[in-house]
Amino acid sequence: MLFGIEWDTSSELAFAWSILPILLIGLWVTVQATVLGFFVALVLGLILAVLKAAPSRFISWPARALTEFIRDTPLLIQLFFLYYVLPEYGIVLPAFLTGALALGLQYSAYTSEVYRAGLEAIGRDQREAARALNFPAAHTFTHVLLPQAIPRIIPAMGNYLVSIMKDVPVLSVVTVLEMLNVAKIIGDRTFDYMVPLSMVGGLYLIMTLVASAGVRLLDMRLPKQGLPLK
Amino acid sequence: MAWTEYLTPLLAGAWVTVQLTVYSTILGAILAFAFGIGKLSPNGLIKAVSVAYIEIFRGTSLLVQLFWLYFALPIAGQVIGLDLRLPPVVAGVLALGLNIGAYGAEVVRGAIQSVQKSQYEAARALNFTPRQALFGVALPQAIPEMMPPFGNLAVQNLKDTALVSLISLGDLAFRAEQLRNFTQDSTTIYTVVLFMYFGMALVVTALMKTLERLVGRWRYASN
Numbered sequence: 001m002l003f004g005i006e007w008d009t010s011s012e013l014a015f016a017w018s019i020l021p022i023l024l025i026g027l028w029v030t031v032q033a034t035v036l037g038f039f040v041a042l043v044l045g046l047i048l049a050v051l052k053a054a055p056s057r058f059i060s061w062p063a064r065a066l067t068e069f070i071r072d073t074p075l076l077i078q079l080f081f082l083y084y085v086l087p088e089y090g091i092v093l094p095a096f097l098t099g100a101l102a103l104g105l106q107y108s109a110y111t112s113e114v115y116r117a118g119l120e121a122i123g124r125d126q127r128e129a130a131r132a133l134n135f136p137a138a139h140t141f142t143h144v145l146l147p148q149a150i151p152r153i154i155p156a157m158g159n160y161l162v163s164i165m166k167d168v169p170v171l172s173v174v175t176v177l178e179m180l181n182v183a184k185i186i187g188d189r190t191f192d193y194m195v196p197l198s199m200v201g202g203l204y205l206i207m208t209l210v211a212s213a214g215v216r217l218l219d220m221r222l223p224k225q226g227l228p229l230k
Numbered sequence: 231m232a233w234t235e236y237l238t239p240l241l242a243g244a245w246v247t248v249q250l251t252v253y254s255t256i257l258g259a260i261l262a263f264a265f266g267i268g269k270l271s272p273n274g275l276i277k278a279v280s281v282a283y284i285e286i287f288r289g290t291s292l293l294v295q296l297f298w299l300y301f302a303l304p305i306a307g308q309v310i311g312l313d314l315r316l317p318p319v320v321a322g323v324l325a326l327g328l329n330i331g332a333y334g335a336e337v338v339r340g341a342i343q344s345v346q347k348s349q350y351e352a353a354r355a356l357n358f359t360p361r362q363a364l365f366g367v368a369l370p371q372a373i374p375e376m377m378p379p380f381g382n383l384a385v386q387n388l389k390d391t392a393l394v395s396l397i398s399l400g401d402l403a404f405r406a407e408q409l410r411n412f413t414q415d416s417t418t419i420y421t422v423v424l425f426m427y428f429g430m431a432l433v434v435t436a437l438m439k440t441l442e443r444l445v446g447r448w449r450y451a452s453n
Binding site for chain 1: 285288289290295298301385391392403406432
């Protein structure tokens with residue numbers, strides 16, 4: 001029994017059917033961690049991208065080094081670091097939030113590059129035209145650069161969203177009850193790992209295929225020339 | 231304890247991490263070429279198997295694959311009457327290699343497809359067999375194209391080896407967790423470990439850059 005739901009071990013099929021609702025509870029946690037982690041990655045990545053583009057080398061160089069460091073070290077170790085080290089400095093977060101933070105941190109290194117590439121892909125002439133029209137810098141950013149950058153950024157960001165989803169099981173090491181952890185617990189108690197773990201594999205496959213199709217669809221429907229400003 | 235005293239056990243773990251990375255990267259490279267070329271095969275069965283392999287291992291989480299090989303496969307083996315219990319090292323190398331191989335296969339496919347059509351037409355005009363066209367004309371041009379993404383995947387693979395600590399393999403991440411349990415000195419241990427992984431990643435990147443130059447040698451010779 002898990003989350004108050006009993007399982008039926010009379011046959012493999014009955015077992016699979018009876019643990020499906022339990023796995024779906026885990027799946028919901030996986031989805032929440034994915035969304036929160038993605039949100040953190042989008043925000044931190046933007047901050048890193050802005051710092052890396054700073055005119056002063058004293059800002060851009062450390063930001064670049066930090067990005068490289070985050071990208072080249074494993075999520076698992078970053079997660080352990082945040083989980084055990086933050087409380088020593090008085091920051092006590094629930095395991096779920098620490099996990100989402102670690103996911104966001106790891107992927108901020110990747111998303112910051114997406115922002116950079118998206119903004120750099122816009123021709124210089126756009127900036128020059130905005131300047132010639134006497135647009136303030138902020139207005140140029142929000143009304144000229146961003147609407148053109150977003151359609152270029154979205155497909156790459158979508159791929160990272162799917163990657164984050166596949167990395168959520170790592171959070172099980174700090175006791176987050178996401179889908180794989182739930183399946184593992186069911187396996188520990190029934191000694192049947194094959195059914196729950198295979199089901200998790202199948203559910204993951206469905207989720208990633210649906211998410212990838214969604215990203216492709218979004219990509220096709222986005223106007224290539226930039227978002228209309230209305 | 232000074233942080234230098236942690237180095238001996240951590241370096242022992244790092245050596246396991248290095249071995250895991252090397253073995254699984256080699257396995258992954260073999261699988262990448264086999265299934266990347268297989269996906270372009272005119273034979274429907276080979277193509278279907280390659281697509282299925284790539285989709286399954288790219289579409290599910292590495293940790294799920296690792297747990298499946300380590301916990302579920304022995305039970306599947308029982309059902310069909312085979313002993314499929316894998317030692318952690320084998321399960322680890324297999325899971326890492328299969329996972330990175332699926333990502334690599336897409337790189338191989340993309341690089342082969344990016345070879346200009348005229349090259350194939352020329353090979354055909356010279357009466358090359360399809361096999362000669364692939365190995366003699368397309369691959370030598372495609373392999374240098376694969377190297378930068380392969381470099382990223384090798385670093386990805388190095389980072390992913392940390393997950394095998396969860397099936398009790400004594401790699402760097404496992405040693406770090408052991409030390410932390412023993413000393414409670416998490417800040418120092420994990421800082422050292424992060425820098426050790428970073429150092430290894432820099433070495434992997436440098437090695438892949440060297441390999442990139444090696445396989446692309448002929449391109450620059452003519453310029």
